[in-house]
Amino acid sequence: MVTFYTRENETFSATLLSQIDAPSEHKNIVWIDMLHSSMDEIKQIETLFxxxxxxKQEREEIEISSRYWEDNRSIIINSYFFVSFFFVETAKAHYNESVSFVLQDNILFTIRDKELQAFEMIHKMLTSHPKELYSGYDVFMQIFDxxxxxDADLLEYAASESDDIRKKLLWESDGKSEDTLRKISTLQGFTLKVRQSVFDKRRILTALAxxxxxxxxxxxxxxxxxxxxNSLVEFITIDGNTLDNLQNLFLAQTNIEQNKIIKLFTVASVVLMPPTLIASIYGMNFHFMPELDWSLGYPMSLMMMVIAGVIPLIYFRNRGWL
Incomplete structure (x- = not known):
């Protein structure tokens, strides 16, 4: 679908390519948006203008020279637009979508394969409350703005999620779970994608300037x-460090919990060793054992096992190990 945005006095009109007989004759065209455009539509635009x-392959190239270049007539920009469904814990919930911008003869050409919120907002702005947007350069700057x-809102959201995770780790017993680690990891990927998008914008604007x-x-x-x-870049750096610290805190608390469990089993093993030794001695059943014919042998052996188990417990408690 190809949509033409034409400025007429103080208003904008949106017209589809199929509704226009000779687009090149319209001198007031400011923006041509190509969404899910077919090869025939793209060739028609290339011929007319x-x-x-x-x-599509050129739009997804990652080399710097492929993200921005100029010729005698036009400026070609391939930029990342971060797509997110906020905090949904799947790899496909947030990703960077490539969008191409071509600035030529004061007209902005945009080529994209996805519906993006920024474009929906600029569409509403042009058709309902147009600002001082007189050329494709103005529309391009508004889209980037x-x-x-x-991106700033997304980073604030990530920072809020990080703060909630920190509170869980420090004050709530269920904060030390696999779900918490998964959230930290997802937030790290989330922030990394936003970082890639923001850095891409800075590189493009620096070259454009x-x-x-x-x-x-x-x-x-x-x-x-x-x-x-640049302020967003600083925020991303701080948020990235915060997430790294949260991950380290989670792992440290997990290690502490594991050490407590290991210590508990160690104490239990030490406490049970003396009674086990006594039970093993009197379970050998040698014929010449003095206590075998002793009427008080059984209760005495039980008492010895209890005493042998209680003494290590008292010792560990006095040393502060329990």
Whole structure:
């Protein structure tokens, strides 16, 4: 599906490609959004606007040179947009989706394969409450600004989850469970994906700020956005360290619990050893054993076993081992 956003006076209109006879004749086109576009639609856009649309393989390249480049007419950007269903503990619950941006002749071309919240928000903004968005550069900056705000919200959410886990580990008995470790691990992956998305935005905006194709007012906005991203980077570093500390705390508490169990079994073994020794001696059944014919032998052996078990318990308690 290809949607054209055209500015008419102070309003925007959204029109599908199939509803337009000659898109190139519309001088007020600001943004062309290509969502789940077919190969025929992409070729049609390339022909009408004399533009090269990145392929799916090009959009997913990870080399820096493949994420941003310019030619004489256009700026091509491949960026990561973090997709999350918040704290759902599956690998597919959060991932980075590649989105391509092409800026040419003051028109923004976007190529994507997924519905993304930032694009839904900018669509509502254009059709209901348009701001001072007069060119594709303005729309691009607005999309990135929305995306950066969303990344900040996600990081705040991760920080809140980390704080809840810390409280469980310190004050609640059920905090030392496998579910807690799974949550910590999931949050680490969550934060890592957000970090990748944020770093990608910073790299793109830094390169974009050096471009000669951008108006000066856009460059000033980019400087402010880079400062916002740098604050997110610091937040990510702190949150990452917090999660590492939580994992270490969890493992330390797990080791303490295991040591307590091992100590309990060790004490039980030591306490049972003397009674076991006494029982073993009188269980040998040699013919010439003086106590075999003693009428008080049985109760005396039981008493000796009790005393032999109680003495180590008293000793361990006095030493503070119990």
């Amino acid at each position: 004399d533009i090269k649309i990145p392929t 929305i995306r950066i705000d969303q 050096k471009s000669n194709k951008l108006p000066q007012n856009i460059k000033q906005d980019i400087v402010i956005m880079i400062k916002d991203i």
